[in-house]
Amino acid sequence: MTPAAPAAPNPMVQRIQFEKSVPKELLSLIQKLQKNYPFFSEMEGMEVGQFLKLCERENFASGSKVFKEGEYGNEFYLVISGEIIINVGDKEVARMKPGMVFGEMALLDNAKRTASAVAAEPSLLFSISRTILHSKMPTFGNKNMESIARQLSEKLRDANETIRMMQRQLNVVKEKVKKLQILQS
Structure with a gap:
């Protein structure tokens, strides 16, 4: 019997995990960027965080x-x-x-x-x-x-x-x- 491929990560679960792992100040900044800056408006919070790290x-x-x-x-x-x-x-x-x-x-x-x-x-x-x-x-x-x-x-x-x-x-x-x-x- 072949093992099943791992399930794709659930985006909702990933978002919740990300929000729990990020300091409130950074999460607040990310939300501000998404709301006020057109460049970030289409990104998920996790993507904004990754982007800022780079x-x-x-x-x-x-x-x-x-x-x-x-x-x-x-x-x-x-x-x-x-x-x-x-x-x-x-x-x-x-x-x-x-x-x-x-x-x-x-x-x-x-x-x-x-x-x-x-x-x-x-x-x-x-x-x-x-x-x-x-x-x-x-x-x-x-x-x-x-x-x-x-x-x-x-x-x-x-x-x-x-x-x-x-x-x-x-x-x-x-x-x-x-x-x-x-x-x-």
């Missing part, structure tokens, strides 16, 4: 570079406190506040950074590399990549709106130049 805590002084445009990126960042300015060239394009993630494209590919990130004030960031995330949390996959895709989609919509606004401004300037040329001739 993160590096990084402190940045005001004016410190987190990463530079054109560098290869392997990590993405979660702002815990402070504020990070995202620049493309010398133009500020976004400000990342607590709970926001940036550099998330590094989880998808091994391409060069398309922007620079600089601390606007003393900031605490959690970072995690693609390599560590995929090797230590292989189940992270679909659920959280969907969350990242939603955030990237939101950023793309914002960028498209900025482009539309700049196009309108450019058209106004072109009209003024045209009128000026007519007046000068």
Whole structure:
């Protein structure tokens, strides 16, 4: 007689065991992250705990570079406190506040950074590399990549709106130049 395969762990039992084994302060933090930060909203408490264990805590002084445009990126960042300015060239394009993630494209590919990130004030960031995330949390996959895709989609919509606004401004300037040329001739 062949022994039966072990039963798959019951997610409800795992959650209860996790909640009993975690200090109340950490459990409270995990629940706060799930409630207030879109990145964590799709994760189970146990997954948030695992994720946080894998993160590096990084402190940045005001004016410190987190990463530079054109560098290869392997990590993405979660702002815990402070504020990070995202620049493309010398133009500020976004400000990342607590709970926001940036550099998330590094989880998808091994391409060069398309922007620079600089601390606007003393900031605490959690970072995690693609390599560590995929090797230590292989189940992270679909659920959280969907969350990242939603955030990237939101950023793309914002960028498209900025482009539309700049196009309108450019058209106004072109009209003024045209009128000026007519007046000068």
